[in-house]
Structures are given as structure tokens and as C-alpha cells.
Amino acid sequence: MVLSGIREVIWKGMEASNRTISERLLLMAQVLEILDENPFKVRAYWRASEIIGRLATPVAGLSITNLDAMEGIGEGVALKVQEIASSGTFRELEEALSRIPPGLIDLLNIEGVGPKTAKTLWQKMNITSVADLERAARARRIRALKGFGEKKEALFLRSIARQKTPATRMNREQADEIIAVIRTVMKEGTWTVAGSYRRGKSTVGDIDIVTTDDPRRVNSLLHGISDEMIDVGDKKTSFRCRGSRVDVRFTSPSMFGSMLLHLTGSAAFNIRMRELAISKGASLxxxxxxxxSQGISKEFSREEEVFFYLGLDYIVPELREDWGEVEAAHSHTLPTLVEQGQIRGDLHVHSSWSDGSMDIRSLARAGEELGYSYLACTDHSSSLGVARGLDEAALKRQAHEIEMVNRDTSCHILQGIEVDILADGSPGLPASALRDLDIVIGSVHSAFSQESDVMTRRIISAVSHEDIDIIGHPTGRLLGQREAYAVDMQRVIAAAAATGTALECNASPFRMDLDDLHIREAIQSGVKISIGTDAHDPRELHYLPYGLGLCRRGWATPSDLLNTLTCQEVLEYVS
Known part of the structure; x- marks a missing residue:
């Protein structure tokens, strides 16, 4: 194809990022769904796109064998990844795109338009671009199409108008702030948050609510907290709160379980569950x-009833990604995931000795209020250039204060440091400053643009350092602000497994690093995970459940985390 040839010329000399590869695979899934192709094939591309999009390890340079070995990436997709890496596209995608109008894919950026809707608009109304859709909506022709109506027509127009300022995904703290507003108008015990928020994902798009409350009562109150009422109805109401979309689905108590299951998702998990139902001669x-065929229907008031009916153990929301959890539920081999009540402490906290707001006694008091046995005070090292970063002399003075506080507190303060991993992989403080500390976190805070192999060797050097116990925020990402740096996490995880070095799950909603996929890979390799809030003030100590949710998404059990150990056990592990 001419288009493919042009792309290949432009592509030469460029390296395909994981985001680029993920976007091409997602595009393939969408085009195949528009073309009504095999749903198993569609799901394979969806799943591979999601997995690669969240990996820190650059996949462009991986071999077919290494790609095929990754969970959710088969040999067929692996071949496509290599093709994208070399040319920016792949032959099957170009062939599929040639079967649909060029502007049709742009419709998928419009709220309310998925592949099936795009197909309907194309085939029923010859709408093949956003401009076509806007013209048809303004002419009030969309409402004549079966299953659409006046409200959907208005939704398309609002979405087209908003495209000039596209919405970004929320971090979990932002989502919690909106949920707190929603809670003021919802009746306790009648509603649950669903969607990606309930599954514990790092970021959230829209907020989905399932409720058994009276639509008239709820809708009348939602006006008072909304920026904009998008659509109001007895079955579903959509509105914007603090700039983000919220969808409220109304259901009866007898159907609450199946509605919550469906709206919690993920899409891939729902497809897998529907396939299981079909194999039993039913539809879900x-x-x-x-x-x-029998004219029989079954309603479910609780999610557990759906799983039991299909012969499955209950699958917690965090695992619902079609990553093997359905098969494990069928064979009764699901892991017993770590719970909040099993967490004994926070292993990454900053004090006023560097750039935090709490002194040591305030840290201990905050830890006591949270019911923790210990907190690790891990201030920045002086090498980072942070105001009042600690050098060897300051660490000795701090040790005395910690010793005094620990004499009369039930929350033991571990003395540690977050030492900078310098560009050559060495720690930013000498061994004499590190060896007597209770715990040492090594983190990259500079030279983020190093080439993948250089960055990987830099971090592995820190992993192998005898005084470094934990690698902090291992991929360096800042959600919505900075991409993860190029690092081969498979090599880092292998090195951590060999040395017994723990990898951090940084629970700050701005980091959420490691992400679930790497956590699962680390756990499978026998690497311990350490959850740290990276708190700089008392409020941020409450971030820990965010990291716990990621660990649960990574299939973590209590034995996989350092935070479930007693204080003495932590000290023995890192010694």
C-alpha cells in the first residue's frame, strides 16, 4: 500500500514506544470490531494493547521468544509488535483500515460512540467522519435512527464541542474527591462505585455508580452537585462533577448483583464471563x-450469586481483567489476596529533617493513630539537592532524635534514607553513611532520559548494592505529567530476585509505581514488594490503600509484601 510505504519511510530512524505499539494494537481491535470479525481475535488485540501500554520495559527491542513468553502476548501478536517496531504499522492493520472509510475511526473519540455505534452510523446513515456526524446531528437526523434518539444526538454535539479541550484521566485522589461530593446526596447502603475505580486501577476515566435508590429522589439532588446534567432518566443519569463525567445506573434490588458485575468490568472480563455463560447455553x-431457548431468566441481587451460578469462586473486583482469574476461579486456585488489616506499617515517609512537614514525634503519633507498628522515616539524601537533604552528619543527629522518640511510642520509627541512584548507578551517599541505617531506599531522581540499556544497568547496579534494600518508584513515572523512563523491568526484576532486594509500590496517587503488571511479574519471580506512601505531610499517609489496591491487582498475598511483617521481621529481612 502507498500509505504503508510512506509511513515506513517516515518511521526509519525512530524507535516505537510502548504507547505507539499499544495504540496500533488498540486500533486493530477497534477496526476488527467495526468489521464484525471474530470476537476472540478482537479481545486478543484489546488485551495486548492494554498490557503493552502499561509496561515500563520497552518491547520494541524484545525478541519474538521474549514477547511470546509475556502473559497475554501470543506469538501472532508478538510478530505484529516487531512489525510495528520496524515500520510504525503492520500489514494486517493496513488491510483492515482499507476496508473502512478513512474518517470513521475518528468517530471513536466522540463520547457515546464505540465500534458498534460507528458501524451503525456508517452503514445506516453513511456517516464516515466527525464532520458528517455533526451535520447529521444539527439537522436532527440522528434521532430518527432506531436505538439513538434526541438525547444521544445532543450528547454527540456536546462531545464534538468538547473535543477542543479533551478530558484527562483522574488519579485516585481526584476520583475520591468527586465520590465524596456524590456521597452527600446518595442514601447510605443503596449505592456502590463500579468501573475502573472499583477495580483499583491507577487512573480513572469516568465514575460509574450503581444504585437501587429512587431515580426521582436521586436526580433531583444531583442537580445541586453537578456542573452539567448530560442526560436524566429512570434507568441512567449522566452528569459532570468537577469537570469529570459520572454515570448513575438505576436498578432493582433483585438485579443489583448482575448490574454491579457488568458495570465493574473490565470489558475483557465481561466478554470472558459471557463466553462462559454461552458455553452453558445461556446469555449473561x-x-x-x-x-x-427455554424462556427462563435468572436475576441476581448479589455478585457472589452470579459466580456461584456459573460454577466459579467469587472473583474480587481488582482481579477482573481476564488475566487468568476466571480459570483460577473455576479450578478453585484463586490467591488469598492481602487485606488492609494485615498491613503493619508504611515503609517510605519523609520528615521535616528534609522536605516533609512532620517532625519525628509527629510521625510516631500519626503512625499510632493509623494503628501501625512502624513507620520508615526515609528522608532525601543531600546528593539530590533537596533543601536540607541529609548527609552523614545529619543522619547521626537524626538517629538520636529517633532513639528518644522510640522510647515512648507504640509506633516504632525505623531510621532510613531515600538515597539518590546517581547516573552511574552508585548511591549518593557513602557506605559509611548507609550501613548503620535500618532501611535504605534507592531511587532515581535525575538523568531520566538515559537510553534503556544504560538506565537498566544503572538500576541493576543499585539493586546489587549491599546497602540498598528497596528500589523506590522503580519506573519513575508521574501520572499525567511524565512517562516512565526507558527501563527493562524484566531484567531489574530478575536482578532483584537474585539479590533479595525489594521493589517499591509507591502509593502516591501521582506515581502508583510499580503498576500491577510489574507487581505480578515480580511476585511470580519471588521478589518482595514494599508499599510506601512517600508521604510528606499527615494527609498523604492515607495514600497507602491506593498502593494496596495495586498490589491486589498484581495478585499479591500477605507473604508477598514487606508491610505485613512485624518490625523485627522487616529488620531481619533487610539486614
């Missing part, structure tokens, strides 16, 4: 299970 949707 948000209203329950239906045996069409």
Missing part, C-alpha cells in the same frame, strides 16, 4: 442470565 448481561 447486566440484567441477569437468560436461557433463550
Amino acid at each position: 448481561n447486566e440484567y441477569g442470565i437468560v436461557y433463550t
Whole structure:
């Protein structure tokens, strides 16, 4: 194809990022769904796109064998990844794109338009671009299409107008702030947050609510907290709160379980569950299970009932990604995930000795209020250039204060440091400053643009250093602000497994690093995970559940985390 040839010329000399590869695979999934292709093939591309999009390890340079060995990436997709890496696209994608109008894919950026809707608009109304859709909506022709109506027509126009200022995904703290506003108008015990928020994902797009409350009561109150009421109805109401979309689905108590299951997702998990129902001669949707041939339907008031009916153990929301959890539930081999009540302490906190706001006694008091046995005070090293970063002399003075505080507190303060991993992989403080500390976190805070192999060797050097116990925020990402630096996490994880070095799950909502995929890979390799809030003030100590959710998404059990150990056990592990 001419288009493919042009792309290949432009592409020469460029390296495909994980984001680029993920976007091409996602595009393939969308095009195949528009073309009504095999749903198993569609799901394979969706799943591979999501996995690669969240990996820190650059996949462009990996071999077919290494790609095929990754969970969710088969040999067929691996071949496509290599093709994208070399040319920016792949032959099957170009062939599929040639079967649809060029502007049709742009419709998928419009709120309310998925692949199936795009296909309908194309085939029923010859709408093949956003401009076509806007013209048809303004002419009030969309409402004549079966299953669309006046409200959807208005939604398309609002979405087209908003495209000039596209919305970004929320971090979990931002989502919590919106949920707190919603809580002021919802009746306790009648509603649950669903969607990606309930599954514990790092970022959240829209907020989904399932409720059994009276739509008239709820809708009348939502006006008072909304920026904009998008759509108001007895089955579903959509509005914007603090700039983000919230969808409220109303259901009866007898259908609450199946509705919550459906709206929690993920899409891939829902497809897998529907396939399981089909294998039993039934269909599963948000209203329950239906045996069409027999005219029998079954409603579910609780999610657990759906799983039991299909012969599965209950699958917690964090695992619902079609990463093997359905098969594990069927064979009764699901892991017993770590719970909040099993967490004994926070292993990454800053004090007023460097750039935090709490003195040592305030740290201990805050830890006591949270019911912790210990907190690790890990201030920045002087090498980072942070105001009042600690050098060897300051660490000795701090040790005395910590010793005095620990005499009369139930929350033991571990003395540690977050030492900078310098560009050559060495720690930013000498061994004499590190060896007597309770715990040492090594983190990259500079030279983020190093080439992948250089950055990987830099971090592995820190992993192998005898005085470094934990690698902090291992991929360096800042959600919505900075991409992860190029690091081969498979090599880092292998090195950590060999040395017994723990990898941090940084629970700050601005980091959430490691992400779930790497946590699972680390756990499978026998690497311990350390959750740290990276707190600089008392409020941030409450971030720990965010990291715990990521660890649960990574299939973490209590034995996989340092934070479930007693204080003495932590000291023995890092010694």
C-alpha cells in the first residue's frame, strides 16, 4: 500500500514506544470490531494493547521468544509488535483500515460512540467522519435512527464541542474527591462505585455508580452537585462533577448483583464471563442470565450469586481483567489476596529533617493513630539537592532524635534514607553513611532520559548494592505529567530476585509505581514488594490503600509484601 510505504519511510530512524505499539494494537481491535470479525481475535488485540501500554520495559527491542513468553502476548501478536517496531504499522492493520472509510475511526473519540455505534452510523446513515456526524446531528437526523434518539444526538454535539479541550484521566485522589461530593446526596447502603475505580486501577476515566435508590429522589439532588446534567432518566443519569463525567445506573434490588458485575468490568472480563455463560447455553448481561431457548431468566441481587451460578469462586473486583482469574476461579486456585488489616506499617515517609512537614514525634503519633507498628522515616539524601537533604552528619543527629522518640511510642520509627541512584548507578551517599541505617531506599531522581540499556544497568547496579534494600518508584513515572523512563523491568526484576532486594509500590496517587503488571511479574519471580506512601505531610499517609489496591491487582498475598511483617521481621529481612 502507498500509505504503508510512506509511513515506513517516515518511521526509519525512530524507535516505537510502548504507547505507539499499544495504540496500533488498540486500533486493530477497534477496526476488527467495526468489521464484525471474530470476537476472540478482537479481545486478543484489546488485551495486548492494554498490557503493552502499561509496561515500563520497552518491547520494541524484545525478541519474538521474549514477547511470546509475556502473559497475554501470543506469538501472532508478538510478530505484529516487531512489525510495528520496524515500520510504525503492520500489514494486517493496513488491510483492515482499507476496508473502512478513512474518517470513521475518528468517530471513536466522540463520547457515546464505540465500534458498534460507528458501524451503525456508517452503514445506516453513511456517516464516515466527525464532520458528517455533526451535520447529521444539527439537522436532527440522528434521532430518527432506531436505538439513538434526541438525547444521544445532543450528547454527540456536546462531545464534538468538547473535543477542543479533551478530558484527562483522574488519579485516585481526584476520583475520591468527586465520590465524596456524590456521597452527600446518595442514601447510605443503596449505592456502590463500579468501573475502573472499583477495580483499583491507577487512573480513572469516568465514575460509574450503581444504585437501587429512587431515580426521582436521586436526580433531583444531583442537580445541586453537578456542573452539567448530560442526560436524566429512570434507568441512567449522566452528569459532570468537577469537570469529570459520572454515570448513575438505576436498578432493582433483585438485579443489583448482575448490574454491579457488568458495570465493574473490565470489558475483557465481561466478554470472558459471557463466553462462559454461552458455553452453558445461556446469555449473561447486566440484567441477569437468560436461557433463550427455554424462556427462563435468572436475576441476581448479589455478585457472589452470579459466580456461584456459573460454577466459579467469587472473583474480587481488582482481579477482573481476564488475566487468568476466571480459570483460577473455576479450578478453585484463586490467591488469598492481602487485606488492609494485615498491613503493619508504611515503609517510605519523609520528615521535616528534609522536605516533609512532620517532625519525628509527629510521625510516631500519626503512625499510632493509623494503628501501625512502624513507620520508615526515609528522608532525601543531600546528593539530590533537596533543601536540607541529609548527609552523614545529619543522619547521626537524626538517629538520636529517633532513639528518644522510640522510647515512648507504640509506633516504632525505623531510621532510613531515600538515597539518590546517581547516573552511574552508585548511591549518593557513602557506605559509611548507609550501613548503620535500618532501611535504605534507592531511587532515581535525575538523568531520566538515559537510553534503556544504560538506565537498566544503572538500576541493576543499585539493586546489587549491599546497602540498598528497596528500589523506590522503580519506573519513575508521574501520572499525567511524565512517562516512565526507558527501563527493562524484566531484567531489574530478575536482578532483584537474585539479590533479595525489594521493589517499591509507591502509593502516591501521582506515581502508583510499580503498576500491577510489574507487581505480578515480580511476585511470580519471588521478589518482595514494599508499599510506601512517600508521604510528606499527615494527609498523604492515607495514600497507602491506593498502593494496596495495586498490589491486589498484581495478585499479591500477605507473604508477598514487606508491610505485613512485624518490625523485627522487616529488620531481619533487610539486614
